[in-house]
Amino acid sequence: MGINSSIKSISCLYECSTDERIEEVIYKTVKNFDRHIDMFTIINWASTRWFEMLIPIYWLFERRKEDWLIKLAIKLRAQGFDFKVLYENWPYENPQAFGHWSQMNHVVNQAMAIKSLALFSRISKKEEDKKFAELMMQKLSDCHGTAAGIFTGDECLSGTSPIQGTELCSVAEFMYSLEHLIQITGDMKWADKLEYITYNALPAAISPDMWTHQYIN
Numbered sequence: 001m002g003i004n005s006s007i008k009s010i011s012c013l014y015e016c017s018t019d020e021r022i023e024e025v026i027y028k029t030v031k032n033f034d035r036h037i038d039m040f041t042i043i044n045w046a047s048t049r050w051f052e053m054l055i056p057i058y059w060l061f062e063r064r065k066e067d068w069l070i071k072l073a074i075k076l077r078a079q080g081f082d083f084k085v086l087y088e089n090w091p092y093e094n095p096q097a098f099g100h101w102s103q104m105n106h107v108v109n110q111a112m113a114i115k116s117l118a119l120f121s122r123i124s125k126k127e128e129d130k131k132f133a134e135l136m137m138q139k140l141s142d143c144h145g146t147a148a149g150i151f152t153g154d155e156c157l158s159g160t161s162p163i164q165g166t167e168l169c170s171v172a173e174f175m176y177s178l179e180h181l182i183q184i185t186g187d188m189k190w191a192d193k194l195e196y197i198t199y200n201a202l203p204a205a206i207s208p209d210m211w212t213h214q215y216i217n
Contacts, residue, residue, distance in 0.1 A: 011056040023063060026056050034072045041079045048109045050080025051116035055180075058122065070123060077120055083113045087135050093143045095159040107153020107167055110140060111174035118184045130185050133177075137193075148201040149193065150174060154216045165216040168205040171197060 014022040033053070042050060054073055061069045081103070092105045103109060114133045121129035144151040144159055146166070152158035153166045178194040181187070205217040 011059045014059075023060070027060060027064070030056060030060060030069070030072070034068060034075075037075060037079060042076070044103065047079070048081045048103045048106070049112055050076045051119050052112065054119045054122075058119075073120070073123055077123075083116055083136070084132060087132075087139055090139050090143075092157055095164075096156060100156075102156055105153075105157045106155055107151065107157055107170045108155070108173055110136070110151065110153070110157065111170040111177060113177075114174065115177035115180040115184075118181055121184065133181055133185075133190075146201075148204060149196040150201040166201075167216060168213050171201045171205060171217075175202070 010022060010026055013019070014026075030053075053076055057069050057073050060066075086104060096102060096105065114136050117124075117129040117132035121127075140151040140157075144153070144157045146152060146160075146162075146164075150166050150171055152160070152164040153170055154164065155167060158164040158166075175194060175197055178190050178197070181190040182194065201217075204214075206213045
């Protein structure tokens, strides 16, 4: 969970601060990560969030056209959890039994993974990868959707009962995923979805001054 999300966050920090030291930090970290996964394949959170590392990889590649970066992206796709297989054979139409926690239907993982194959489509060039988010969205909406536009989860997908809530983290990550889907596909339905989430699901979880929030809303 740590390195994928942390390096992504640092690349976002550069966009805000333009601190030139950040590029070298990301470069050295990603280089070490590349060597590491040749010996120790990614597991657990790193596996279910492999695609997050694509964001700083692409960010670096736009600055340093080094082929090993693209090869690293392919290694991550090969080692990472296959959400495509999961959603094409969807086993989570209903909530799991109480206390049965799972990486595979963890709500924040789903919110993040919606952009996964769209991100990888920059390498694969496959239209089906760009459109995979549509399948995910259909399954999540049909089985776990809410009127606020988000899907339930506390912490795992929780069905369509109106008394079920969702994590604030999933709202924020879903919004971030939608931003990437807009950039990659140019499809304005994702912009409409982002606007709906921003003005419905997000305000329900955060105080007006943005100093407090609810974990589940």
